Amino acid sequence: MHEYETIFVLQPNLSEEEAEALAKSFEQVLSDQKATLAKSERWGKKRLAYRVGKHWDGYYIFFEYTGQHAAVLELERRLRNQEHVIKWLTVRKDPRAAAEEERKAARLARAQRSAIPGREAEEGM
Amino acid sequence: MGSEDRERGGRGDGPRRGGGHKKKFLFKRRKFCKFCDEKVEYIDYKDVRLLQGFIPERGKVLPRRISGTCAMHQRGLMSAIKRARNIALLPFTAD
Numbered sequence: 001m002h003e004y005e006t007i008f009v010l011q012p013n014l015s016e017e018e019a020e021a022l023a024k025s026f027e028q029v030l031s032d033q034k035a036t037l038a039k040s041e042r043w044g045k046k047r048l049a050y051r052v053g054k055h056w057d058g059y060y061i062f063f064e065y066t067g068q069h070a071a072v073l074e075l076e077r078r079l080r081n082q083e084h085v086i087k088w089l090t091v092r093k094d095p096r097a098a099a100e101e102e103r104k105a106a107r108l109a110r111a112q113r114s115a116i117p118g119r120e121a122e123e124g125m
Numbered sequence: 126m127g128s129e130d131r132e133r134g135g136r137g138d139g140p141r142r143g144g145g146h147k148k149k150f151l152f153k154r155r156k157f158c159k160f161c162d163e164k165v166e167y168i169d170y171k172d173v174r175l176l177q178g179f180i181p182e183r184g185k186v187l188p189r190r191i192s193g194t195c196a197m198h199q200r201g202l203m204s205a206i207k208r209a210r211n212i213a214l215l216p217f218t219a220d
Contacts, residue, residue, distance in 0.1 A: 049215050058213065062171075087211070089211055089212045091170070091208065096166040097167045100166055100169065
């Protein structure tokens with residue numbers, strides 16, 4: 001059992017409902033595989049850094065989950081076959097990443113407390 | 126030519142070639158690794174704002190001698206950038 005992160009990008013021309021439905025179906029795949037979903041985020045439509053297929057934007061979805069290798073394979077298989085998914089990437093979480101995320105949260109909290117207007121927007125994502 | 130200029134006390138910034146023992150003027154301080162300074166252990170490929178600082182105009186990764194990053198963090202930075210590129214968060218090339 002290991003922690004993984006998967007990001008995938010959907011075609012921007014989908015409606016909110018369709019995109020959400022797809023996301024939910026992938027979440028379902030994971031739970032079918034007995035993987036536990038820690039985070040499921042929608043980053044929404046973002047401008048792509050380069051053209052993918054015919055699109056310049058994409059709808060980003062982010063999963064953070066723990067599971068067996070088989071779960072990852074199955075999720076990737078589905079992502080690969082789904083034609084609305086234009087990009088995907090699975091990463092095995094680095095154990096050092098956890099410490100890093102805490103530090104980031106601490107930095108954000110500090111920045112907000114010192115309350116220089118506009119400063120809160122500094123940390124991306 | 127260039128090295129003679131430096132020996133005379135001319136500006137000579139950029140990498141030294143062969144002769145010339147004057148101090149170099151680099152664009153960024155030699156020893157300063159931003160990540161070492163902040164004791165960063167993991168460079169997140171999702172942190173586009175952080176990564177963008179290391180990708181100038183053409184979309185190429187900044188070399189260590191310019192960014193001042195240490196070897197270990199440069200490697201982490203490079204894999205983070207490559208991942209971000211694959212997920213279209215960063216460009217491969219910008220034209």
